[in-house]
Amino acid sequence: MSQVVPDQAALRRQVDRRQLQMIIAGLGEGILLIDPVEGIVWANESALALHNVSHLSELGGSVAKYRERFELKYRNNHVLGEGQYPVDRALAGEEFQDVIVELGRTCSGNDEDRRRVLKFRGFALTDVKGNAESYVLVVENVTEHISAEERFERTFAANPAPAIICRLYDLRYVRANPGFLLMTGYSRDDIIGRSTYEFDVLENAEKKEAAIASLREGRTIPQMESTVRLPDGKSKAVIIAGQPIQIGEEKCMLFTFIDMEPRRQAEDALRQSEERFARSFRLAPIPMMLSTREKLRLLDVNDAFGAVLGYEPDEVIGRTGSELPIWVESGARKRIEQEIGKSGSFRKLEIPLRTKHDEVLDCLVSAETVTIQGEECVLTVIQDITERKRSEEELIAAIEAVMQDTSWFSRTVIEKLAHLRRPNRPDKPEAGLSDLTPRELEVLGLMCRGLSNAEIVKKLGVTHNTVRNHIARIYAKIDVHDRAGAVVWARERGFTGSPTGPSERPRQR
Known part of the structure; x- marks a missing residue:
């Protein structure tokens, strides 16, 4: 019986079923099929769109032409060279996962082309003997995802509230913002990569067991008081809370802190202030x-x-x-x-x-x-002020006794008497001589000359009631309560009522 020689062409058409299933599962993503001899031989619509081209020929055909038409950068802005492109690595027989690069057209000035971020996975298609027949690149657009991560990173870094992030699967810290480093005095290298067992922010939490259980189960940790160990061995009182978040594909816990020291210092200062007030x-x-x-x-x-x-x-x-x-x-x-x-x-x-x-x-x-x-x-x-007021009243009584004739008082004495008679006078707009009528000025002048009511009646030829009414209106307008006060008020303004000497022009105040 003759030995059957396998048909090599048939063998080429037989591919690993598992690999075909991977291709089928990835058809919603971009798929590039690369032949070791012919170069890029096939691309689905998604792959063309992700490269911002319409036809397969625009990808360049060969791997070398692909490199000429498309520039790839890692996220740290390092430009990929020959041998580093995903197509190069696939042709070299390397299988890889999640290579994230920023893709741009070398001949395009369009910013939209530059900002596209893609994730590549590569593997080989083999025949039944395990020999590589062709290679597949699976391409996924992760631009929005990366942009969201970058926005989170910027927000996390700019947030003045102290915060650190712990990865849940191994309980190691992966982020520490400047607010946390400033609060504690640690450097970023002191924190990143350490486990929660080495640096335990829940060590002295008031509900430690419940908080640890929530951390392990990825549940929210409510606010509670705790302490954070500092580099010098001391500890700082804080309020800590935990919120589960996801960064990329990793589940994490975001710990935020409120530094209790400023509040305690303010409380101490307030207590001391209140104690001083109480003593005073x-x-x-x-x-x-x-x-x-x-x-x-x-x-x-x-x-x-x-x-x-x-x-x-x-x-x-x-x-x-x-x-x-x-x-x-x-x-x-x-x-x-x-x-x-x-x-x-x-x-x-x-x-x-x-x-x-x-x-x-x-x-x-x-x-x-x-x-x-x-x-x-x-x-x-x-x-x-009982005693002081009694002394003032006795002095005022003496002043009023001698002020029946005030024409001989000097202006300095008048001002001192006025101050003594009206201590602590509330601030209010004062009346002036111009607020008095001509008849009221005439009556006030006669009072300043020491005339009694009866003498004013005789001098002006009016009734006693008329004189009393004029005097009452004068008192009301200039805010005094007696004759002596009216005389002092007039003297303060340079008004004496004297009928002799140069014509007197009242000064306004």
Whole structure:
């Protein structure tokens, strides 16, 4: 019986079934078929489109022509040379996976051609004896995927919040952004490639076991307090959270951190500030009250409050403004509430206050809104001016006794007397001589010359009621309450009412 010699042509047509299945599965991708002798002999529509050409001939035919027409770069901008192209590597019998390059036409100035990023896989088609007959390149467009990765990398690097990324399959760190390196003092090489066992960010987490279980299962790790070990052996308090993400084909965990040190420093500074405030409040030599802004409910009083007003802290603390027993007039309390409600502060309101022993004190009251432990409060300061005011009133009485005839007072004396009579006068627009009528100026001039009401009546030939009305209007316009005050006001403006000497032209203020 003669030996049957296999038909070589038939053998060439028989290819490995597994390889054919790979080709069929890849038909949605670009497919290039390369013959060792004839070069690029076939390409599907996807492969032509990925090379931005319409016909097979535009690929160049031979491998050498393909290299002349298309420039390939790795993602680090390294240009591929002869022997490095996927077609070269395939013809050399090399099987490879996931070679990612940026493809451009050497003769094209079109940016769209340059930006196309392709992923190549290569393998050989063999006959039944295992000899390579031809070679296949599978091409996939990964431009959008790569662009998304680059956007993520830029965002990750630019994010000021400290963050690192751990690959889930081997629990090794693959990314660390500048925020994390700045917070911890590590370099990138200190972190990248290390495992979570070597650098454990969950080591002191408040819910460590649950966090580790979530990490292993690729689930979200909620925010929790933890510490991060620093290069010098110390640790930093942080709040850590984990979010599962995917980078390329790899599942990862994104750890983000909030540095607790600035907050703790701020809390310490706030606590120290509040302690200093409490000491100053307690030791201040003048009465002080601390109350809520709403309803002015009293929270605390200092020692001077008890010494001056006589009340023990437990007699007043907890009461609202309307319930405090210190008010002589309800209108004064309402005025305080209105000023606090309107602007949150006021200065030197003259208000009488009642002590526990039923003594009435003349006081200057000031208040300011302050924030204590996150709550708006009102700090009220009370200055007892009873003795000072009594001395002023005695002096004013003496001044009024001698000011029945003021024509001999010098301007300097007049100004000093005016200051003594009106201390702490609230700022308000002042009237001038031009605000008075000619008849009111005439009456004021006679008052400055020391004439009584009866003498003014006789001088002007009018009734007593008419003179009283003129004087009342003068008082109202120039904001004084008595004859001496009107005379001082006129003298301040250089008006004496003298009928002799050069004509007097009143100065305006």
